[in-house]
Amino acid sequence: MNLKQTLDAALSTALDRASGESGCQALVAPAKNPQFGDYQANGVMALAKRLGRNPRELGAAVVAQFERDPLAARLADKLELAGPGFINIFLKAEFLGAELDALHEQRLMPPSAAPQTIVIDYSSPNLAKEMHVGHLRGTIIGDAIARTFDYLGHHLIRQNHFGDWGTQFGMLIAYMEELPRSGDLHTELSDLESFYRAAKQRFDADPAFATLARANVVKLQAGDPECLALWRRFIAISIEHCQALYDKLGITLGPEHIVPESFYNERLEPLVADLKTQGLLSESDGAECVFLDEFKNKNGEPLPVIVQKSDGGYLYATTDLAAIRYRCQELHAERVLYLVDARQSLHFQQVFAVARKAGYAPPECQLEHLSYGTMMGKDGKPFKTRSGDTIKLVDLCGESIERAHALVREKNPQLGDAEQRQVAATVGIAAVKYADLSKNRNSDYIFDWDTMLSFEGNTAPYLLYAYARIRSIFRRAGLDPDARYPISAPAQAEEKTLALKLLQFSETIETLAQDCLPNQLCLYLYELAGHFMKFYEACPVLKAEGKERDSRLGLCQLSARTLRQGLALLGIDTLEQM
């Protein structure tokens, strides 16, 4: 149990006893202002109202009850009844010190007591094109969530649902067929974006080419060996592009996580047949549809989920249904998470509804579309560069690393060239990732080079800098950073604030596992780093003596450990110096 839960349980019991009711909620929350203590209980006023009692009197009774609890003597300095009936809890410095000191020998938080099988579907780029800035959010946020569930000890299955199947591939194959046989495909495909654009141009300009392209789609789906061979070569090269980017960005996705759309090909026909057997299918304008009464179209009529086109082809709804069936029935997922753009929320609502109706997803399996907002330009329109293109992910990373390189040369010229490059690479990538992770994923957000690649304030470099400063203390003093420095009761305000924040790591991670909003972890780490910076200014570590010095070194260690762990969950590497 974390600190908040412990306090909430204790105060709720006290509230039960003081009121004579049962199941009371103390509503303990971290206090927002130090003058109101460390935590506050807000449940007294609502209960007093319900029972028709005076909230101040009830509050006083709760405080009296709580003080009889042996726990109270151990962890609270005092309880203060304030305002209309708030109970402010001031924690004991000795308690904070002892709790922190105990962390030296433990994980920062225990693994989940009830591990689940969780499938997470993220990144999932379209292999026909090159990954651009729009793909960043799902990939980075998904990776942070995946890392968090791993850390919590869940059975996590990553799936990269590559878009490797569909009409564009007919066009690309037709274009590949036109290339001179002598040409090297790797070179031709070194820039997927221009290759795609060139193919699209041919497609739009030449009807004969377009016909060829459409014919290729049919041939591909029928398993024509020549088409398949070209398709495989294209896919392999495109996957290499993605993997290079994942490696550069430090994304934990690899070849073993690839379960592309084409994987479900052979499951589509049986799926549609099954829906038919279940009587869920109706024909509409030649297409096979599942009608859902809860969704209406523009004219107020029931909205269909089309699972088979009038020409017999299958659609992405069909593939997604097959994927749910596979994940629930074969992988035995208890929770399936989809990191996909918010624009597809209706699609997922429909697909989830059909999956429930058809029994592909049992009621106890949670299906969650973790949607995220669109990247906008400064004009408030979906993001494009002046030329109408979007920015390639490789170029974004390159620019960020370059800016970081210039900065590190200026800030730390005594560092060797290789180290400077290393620092620039880490800082550059970290800044890009943090810029995306630190925002609530639900809202659209505005892309801006200078905001995204800022290295001051609430940014990744700030967190990395805090970490590097700590490491530098140990390095400078020639101290073993892994030795055991006992933490005693924090004496100064800055030490106490830092100590309390360190103890709240597990609260943060638990909320993150619930809501899948990594920006909560970003905020926590930013505040932690901020508390450390203030501690650093106010409390000399190496100049202190005896137990005080040990304790401050211990606080430094735990701060470093928590920062490193938290950043690792976000997929951000730390640096020893910068």
Next chain:
RNA sequence: GCUCCGGUGGUACAGUGGAUAGCACGGCCCCCUCCUAAGGGGCAGGUCGCAGGUUCGAUUCCUGCCCGGAGCGCCA
């Protein structure tokens, strides 16, 4: 028309049924004889889109409206 997401200081964003609404950038002013100034401190800047309602208490929940974005039958 219907559905979903958003509207918070000049800008970009947090946040929550609780006590004076935070942070960063930008502006102005301080702080390196002291563990990295990618830092710390301070000042200025807000009727939390508008109007009702629920509540002891609403920026947060509900309803209506306004504004921005997105989606709504055979693309993914």
